[in-house]
Amino acid sequence: MTAATTPRVDVRRADDRLTTRIAWLDSKHSFSFGQHYDPDNTHHGVLLVNNDDTVSPGQGFDTHPHRDMEIVTWVLRGSLVHQDSMGHAGVIYPGLAQRMSAGTGILHSEKNDAWRLSGADSPEHSDPVRFIQMWVLPDESGVAPGYEQLEIEDELLRGGLVTVASGMRKHRGQSAIGINNSGAALSVARMRPGDTVTLPESPYLHLFVAEGAVDLEGAGRLTEGDAVRFTATGGQRLTAADDEAAEVLVWEMHTRLGG
Incomplete structure (x- = not known):
């Protein structure tokens, strides 16, 4: 892994993302994924996947x-x-941070069928689930698989x-x-109209606008689905639009894949 050298701010628009659409899934890929391969768009820093997925009720990804x-x-x-081969099972919802370390190998499934955990008498819902799934390369291979989650809604509400x-x-x-990466961190901001945050300075930075619209210094x-890849820069001010709230995801990375 090597350090970044040349400052760059690379804006990637939502409509330019690769897309997978089937009956139950609308998935937009910021990087090469599955059958979509572009040798010039495989990662930024150590972030290899940033998928924007919408899954229909009662559907989802079978065990893989x-x-x-x-x-x-x-x-x-x-x-x-979420259900996995380590015995973890639970519901992920807005404001819940969740991480799965695949390590030496793990099987899991992800489905939009939360009512099934509540018993046969629970009514089915008709709402799709939208989530961002991000894959980061670990420092080393072959570690023990793991799982962690924590509710952080209160912290998000503080701004x-x-x-x-x-x-x-x-x-x-x-x-x-x-x-399991000593040079990477994900931060999230829920921004009210007009709110401003300052981006961290980092060799590699990835900003994704999950909802709403923001102005980047x-x-x-930038609008929903837009992303920015920063190289050898940072510290810019990010301001939510005056007429709507926004939610942004920011990866700070101090290493990158390859040379």
């Missing part, structure tokens, strides 16, 4: 394997049921950038959940 990857899931609307997932020394005791208006 992962290995040697830190997988962070952030739900924006609705609820997502500002909230550290959701981190393996960095400076965030020990501060991040909601940990990841030096780059202008």
Whole structure:
């Protein structure tokens, strides 16, 4: 892994993302994923996947394997049921931070069928679930699989950038959940109209506008689904539009994949 050198601010628009659409899934990929492969768009820093998924009720991803990857899931609307081969089962919803470390190997499923956990008499709901799933390369392969989650709704309501997932020394005791990468951290901000946050300075930074619209200092208006890849820069001010709230996801990374 090498350090960034040349400053760059690379804006990627929502409509330029690769897309997978089937009967129950609308998935938009910020990077190469599945059958969509672009050798010039495989990662930024150590972030390999930033999928914007909407899953229909009663549907979802059947049990499938992962290995040697830190997988962070952030739900924006609705609820997502997680089940894995380590015996974890639960519902992920907005304001709940969740991380799965695939390590030496893990099987899991993700479905929009939370009512099934409540018993046969629970009414089915008709709401889709929208979530962002992010994959980060771990520091080392072959670690033991793991799972962690924590409710952080109260912290988000206080405003500002909230550290959701981190393996960095400076965030020990501060991040909601940990990841097995000592040079990466995910922060989230729920911004009221007109709110401003300052982006961290980092060799690699990835900003994703999950909801609403924001103005980025030096780059202008960004809307839902837009992303920005920063190299060897940071410190810019980000301001929510005057007429709507916004939610942004920010990866701070001090290493990158490859040379």
